[in-house]
Amino acid sequence: MSTLTQRNWWAGFSGFWLRECGSANFFIPGILASIASPWLTLIEDQNIQVFSLVFSISALWMAFCWQLVKLQAQESALLFPAIKQHIYLQGTIILVIGYLLNALALLNHPAPEVAYAMLFATSFGGSFFLLCIRNSAYFKHNSYVFMLALVLAMFYGDASQILALLAVPPMLMGTYLLVTRTHHCQWHHLAYQTYINNIQTGWLPSNTFVPDFLTRGFRQFFMPMSYFAGNLLIQTCQILFASGLLAIVASGFFGVTFHFVVGFTDMLVLMVAIFVCWSKLQTKMTWDQLYLLPIYSSLKAIKQAYHVSAVKLGFCLALFQLLILLACSVLSTFEAVAFYLVIFTGSIAGFVLCVALGSMIKSALALSFSCMFVVILHSAFKSYLLNHEQSATTLYLLLGYVVIAIALLLYSNKRFD
Amino acid sequence: MTSPLLQFTKIHKQFTDKPVLEDINLIIEPGMVMGLLGRNGAGKTTLLRIALGLIAQNSGEVSCLNSSNLELSPTCKSQIGYVPQQPCGYQGFKVKDALTLHRSFYPNWDITLEQEWLSRFELDENKLVSNLSVGQQQSLALIMAMSYRPKLLILDEPVSSLDPIARREFMSDLFELALESSSGVLFSSHITSDVERVASHIAIIKDGKVLVSGELDTLKEQIRLVPHHLTNNLPSGHLLHQSERFSIYQAHDSANWQADLQQSHSNLEQLFVELHT
Numbered sequence: 001m002s003t004l005t006q007r008n009w010w011a012g013f014s015g016f017w018l019r020e021c022g023s024a025n026f027f028i029p030g031i032l033a034s035i036a037s038p039w040l041t042l043i044e045d046q047n048i049q050v051f052s053l054v055f056s057i058s059a060l061w062m063a064f065c066w067q068l069v070k071l072q073a074q075e076s077a078l079l080f081p082a083i084k085q086h087i088y089l090q091g092t093i094i095l096v097i098g099y100l101l102n103a104l105a106l107l108n109h110p111a112p113e114v115a116y117a118m119l120f121a122t123s124f125g126g127s128f129f130l131l132c133i134r135n136s137a138y139f140k141h142n143s144y145v146f147m148l149a150l151v152l153a154m155f156y157g158d159a160s161q162i163l164a165l166l167a168v169p170p171m172l173m174g175t176y177l178l179v180t181r182t183h184h185c186q187w188h189h190l191a192y193q194t195y196i197n198n199i200q201t202g203w204l205p206s207n208t209f210v211p212d213f214l215t216r217g218f219r220q221f222f223m224p225m226s227y228f229a230g231n232l233l234i235q236t237c238q239i240l241f242a243s244g245l246l247a248i249v250a251s252g253f254f255g256v257t258f259h260f261v262v263g264f265t266d267m268l269v270l271m272v273a274i275f276v277c278w279s280k281l282q283t284k285m286t287w288d289q290l291y292l293l294p295i296y297s298s299l300k301a302i303k304q305a306y307h308v309s310a311v312k313l314g315f316c317l318a319l320f321q322l323l324i325l326l327a328c329s330v331l332s333t334f335e336a337v338a339f340y341l342v343i344f345t346g347s348i349a350g351f352v353l354c355v356a357l358g359s360m361i362k363s364a365l366a367l368s369f370s371c372m373f374v375v376i377l378h379s380a381f382k383s384y385l386l387n388h389e390q391s392a393t394t395l396y397l398l399l400g401y402v403v404i405a406i407a408l409l410l411y412s413n414k415r416f417d
Numbered sequence: 418m419t420s421p422l423l424q425f426t427k428i429h430k431q432f433t434d435k436p437v438l439e440d441i442n443l444i445i446e447p448g449m450v451m452g453l454l455g456r457n458g459a460g461k462t463t464l465l466r467i468a469l470g471l472i473a474q475n476s477g478e479v480s481c482l483n484s485s486n487l488e489l490s491p492t493c494k495s496q497i498g499y500v501p502q503q504p505c506g507y508q509g510f511k512v513k514d515a516l517t518l519h520r521s522f523y524p525n526w527d528i529t530l531e532q533e534w535l536s537r538f539e540l541d542e543n544k545l546v547s548n549l550s551v552g553q554q555q556s557l558a559l560i561m562a563m564s565y566r567p568k569l570l571i572l573d574e575p576v577s578s579l580d581p582i583a584r585r586e587f588m589s590d591l592f593e594l595a596l597e598s599s600s601g602v603l604f605s606s607h608i609t610s611d612v613e614r615v616a617s618h619i620a621i622i623k624d625g626k627v628l629v630s631g632e633l634d635t636l637k638e639q640i641r642l643v644p645h646h647l648t649n650n651l652p653s654g655h656l657l658h659q660s661e662r663f664s665i666y667q668a669h670d671s672a673n674w675q676a677d678l679q680q681s682h683s684n685l686e687q688l689f690v691e692l693h694t
Contacts, residue, residue, distance in 0.1 A: 007521040012510065015518070019509030019545070075471055075501040076562070079494045080522045187471050192503055365509075 030059030038104035047157035054153035061125025072191035116160035123167035127174035252331035277358020314351030359412035428477035452616030498567035504558035638671035
């Protein structure tokens with residue numbers, strides 16, 4: 001008989017937080033952003049600093065919330081309560097490390113501003129955490145809560161006092177949830193459904209807020225991509241649309257810098273590609289299922305149609321991003337034509353690159369990691385190009401980027417299922 | 418007399434307006450392997466969840482290892498093994514890492530038994546849990562639920578995804594384990610042949626009510642599918658159900674069956690099917 005009931009706090013850490021895509025998709029960006037946050041204080045732009053801080057802390061809270069959903073979905077978790085305590089301990093340590101890393105920003109930044117931003121992120125993340133303890137079903141709104149926190153951080157990044165004021169309603173809600181708490185993290189019969197749905201849809205609820213007759217044409221135009229992504233495609237596009245409009249308002253009336261809007265919209269465009277690939281992978285839909293539909297002549301034709309629709313979608317999203325940036329420019333100052341050209345072409349290339357990777361990668365975790373690195377590299381590369389938009393090297397580099405993205409897309413079209 | 422490991426007394430449960438379980442009385446004693454049979458939606462899973470306090474009954478009492486099902490202490494829980502229909506958790510773990518962590522929660526973990534079952538189910542310890550097939554995940558869940566030799570084992574369709582060989586082996590082990598360690602087992606299943614092979618007792622649930630329960634061998638002697646033209650001289654007992662072809666009758670004394678019916682034993686599958694037609 002074994003009597004090894006002692007375990008270190010880190011036992012199973014990688015399994016819970018890193019290897020399980022549900023948590024990893026929040027935890028890894030959260031911890032990377034926490035590491036990056038203190039370095040970002042070296043940049044002048046306060047919006048980016050606050051955004052990064054809010055992003056990292058909110059993402060870590062979301063990763064913790066995901067563990068709550070998983071616990072509530074596990075009937076057997078009730079039978080070994082020690083596992084709940086073990087995960088709680090790991091989650092608490094992760095949050096403490098996240099806060100400490102972000103607190104390093106104090107070295108180069110006024111204390112009240114960092115504190116206000118932390119308070120804001122904590123109020124959103126913490127109260128959502130308490131809500132998820134009560135019932136895992138609330139977790140389906142996580143992307144909206146997360147996006148709301150980010151959008152508010154974007155708007156009021158340079159006015160931390162306002163962020164502190166915005167933290168009051170979630171704090172009141174959190175207090176209410178704490179006071180009225182009767183039980184915590186119990187098994188719930190719908191939690192497994194929430195768990196599976198969130199894994200499959202990439203954490204977005206399945207409502208689209210738009211009547212079917214309006215989305216039908218959209219679906220048809222982007223078929224078969226819309227077949228794999230379902231409502232998710234429409235939702236992510238809606239988020240891109242709404243966030244784009246908000247970015248114009250933020251840029252025109254809230255002092256948000258143009259470069260921030262560029263980075264933000266870039267991230268949103270890639271997000272659509274990542275979510276589509278994610279959904280395709282998680283729902284385990286293969287080309288064969290489409291093959292049975294009497295609309296495509298061969299497997300090759302379906303793959304080709306999928307990748308053509310990806311390019312179409314990339315083009316449309318990049319065009320929308322360009323329109324947003326032009327609108328922002330109208331409210332401030334216009335950049336050189338080359339600047340807009342780099343943004344437009346670079347976004348299409350980034351989108352296509354993500355789709356190509358999504359077609360080649362079979363593991364959810366590998367997809368998460370690859371897409372994350374694509375987002376980071378894409379942002380860094382594009383930032384370099386935008387800073388040197390007039391040089392001839394930029395043109396060659398941009399051309400190289402496009403060629404690589406298209407080559408990968410063609411390769412995935414030829415080689416992979 | 419030993420005290421029962423699990424006892425349901427007059428359990429009633431309803432979801433919104435729909436009654437799911439009505440007047441359920443069952444007892445699981447040490448060494449007993451009870452097979453719970455019923456069609457989809459009959460209330461089997463609900464009953465098992467009530468036993469563990471995962472959901473609360475509307476009325477009635479459940480005594481689980483001498484505690485109320487709604488107030489199970491950690492000590493009590495460490496003596497219960499449970500395999501739900503959808504085992505989830507440990508998705509990001511390798512099999513060996515999942516077992517290492519899981520093992521650390523139980524002081525009485527039998528590592529020899531774990532290894533024996535790992536090789537029997539041919540589970541690759543270095544494989545990711547999320548990459549296992551449904552049947553392999555079920556096997557892992559069974560190993561995790563049984564390697565600490567729980568006093569009470571509750572299994573919700575434990576072998577539905579196993580191949581016939583693994584199923585057969587598991588079932589015979591289950592029976593041996595219960596006998597060896599005086600554990601009690603309550604398991605639900607659709608596969609009547611499995612239940613017939615290993616269960617010492619059965620309970621058939623239909624529309625939330627227990628239609629038949631008791632020791633399997635005794636029930637086989639007591640219950641007959643009686644063709645309608647032979648229903649005249651039946652021994653004292655009661656009518657369980659009338660199907661199109663048969664009257665399903667349970668005699669108080671199995672010795673009193675008339676000659677025509679004395680040897681006409683029916684198997685569990687026949688009984689189950691006729692009870693539902």
